[in-house]
Amino acid sequence: MKHFPVLLEEVIENLKINKNGIYVDLTLGRAGHSSEILKKLDKGHLYAFDKDFDAIKESEKKLSKISNNFTLIHSDFQNLESELKKYNIKKIDGILVDLGVSSPQLDEAERGFSYNKDARLDMRMNRNQTLDAHYIVNHYSEEELISLLKNNADVMLPQRVAKGIILNRPINTTLELVEIIKKSLPAKIVRIKNPAKAVFQAIRIAVNNELDSLNILLNQAINFLNKNGKLLIITFHSIEDRIVKKFFKSLLEQDNIDPKLPIMVEKTWKSKSFLPSKEELNLNKRSRSAKLRVLTKLK
Ligand SMILES: C[S@@+](CC[C@H](N)C(=O)[O-])C[C@H]1O[C@@H](n2cnc3c(N)ncnc32)[C@H](O)[C@@H]1O
Structure with missing residues (x-):
């Protein structure tokens, strides 16, 4: 490209x-x-x-x-x-x-940054680092998730997204996460714009500090x-x-x-x-x- x-x-x-x-x-x-x-x-x-x-x-x-x-x-x-x-x-x-x-980074699916391409949840810019998106999505507490969704992006209804993530663990791939985000939110919000964009941004910012x-x-x-x-x-x-x-x-x-x-x-x-x-x-x-x-x- x-x-x-x-x-x-x-x-x-x-x-x-x-x-x-x-x-x-x-x-x-x-x-x-x-x-x-x-x-x-x-x-x-x-x-x-x-x-x-x-x-x-x-x-x-x-x-x-x-x-x-x-x-x-x-x-x-x-x-x-x-x-x-x-x-x-x-x-x-x-x-x-x-x-x-x-x-x-976005185009190479395996990096796990894109909410349009299926891959293991990763999002590490530095691949030598241990913390990745998979860890955050599967181990952070509900409060930790809400806080990163609120502080790192304008995520709508962060409480609902965090709850959806907790209830659907384990979550292994990007597209699994996208589906869970969409299911956690009212259809009206999902129709306006893809809510995965902000959630992925929030998680990526946390992974890479x-x-x-x-x-x-x-x-x-x-x-x-x-x-x-x-x-x-x-x-x-x-x-x-x-x-x-x-x-x-x-x-x-x-x-x-x-x-x-x-x-x-x-x-x-x-x-x-x-x-x-x-x-x-x-x-x-x-x-x-x-x-x-x-x-x-x-x-
Ligand atoms: C938007 S791209 C830069 C594109 C570049 N200006 C070009 O024209 O090719 C951002 C790059 O910065 C790196 N990056 C982001 N945050 C960084 C940080 N805190 N320390 C070092 N590199 C970082 C990313 O890995 C990525 O390769």
Whole structure:
């Protein structure tokens, strides 16, 4: 399947790549964004993270055809600080985070991410990890399930879904789970939109500890930015976008001192956001829910 990196033009334009700078792509995937960054580097270097080893393996081939100015790091991006320390990197000109799952993760049925393809419940981005969707679905208590359904996605009637899961254990495959979700909810809700989408999102986020990783990362990332350095984050749902928006807002607020004081304040941070263009929306269905937020460190 053809791979379209989401908001690619906007990402490249906003990174304002310095050909001798240091760039970090924290969500390599199939190197869609990384390839374009690497093409623009001369003496600069690209560090790219992914916790899925398939992404590292596949992207290495692709990136080597462009240049050797890159280093691939098989790790969760919450380890940004400790991983970059190994390479003695203290400052970065641009950081990109394109959150969520990649198209290959969704397309390869056996990864168990898709609610349209039958497979064992899995959803691990890092296949070396022990916690998977099968464990969560079959072992979490009703309260734990309700809490993750509420906190990780806008799941309708989470109590009913959790009860349905508990009553139908053991549940082994994705399509078994889809049927149970549908049976647990009133037909009216099921007709409006497939309720499995939100439930799968909630479970996937729990399996991969996505919201904690994002929170940890945000606090580390800003300390690495050079003057005019950029932090770009693409989100795909309101819960992760809210985390990023709130974090950026808290930084912008630090610039606002009492307007009555007779001093001029030089701002430290600037932020803006972008949605996919109409052309991109027509070309790539997956971009529909994407939003790019760009934070610039001004001094
Ligand atoms: C949306 S895809 C990125 C696609 C990529 N920008 C491209 O154009 O090919 C997200 C990727 O980030 C990885 N990922 C998600 N969360 C991660 C985390 N906390 N640490 C490291 N990698 C992560 C996933 O395994 C997946 O490969």
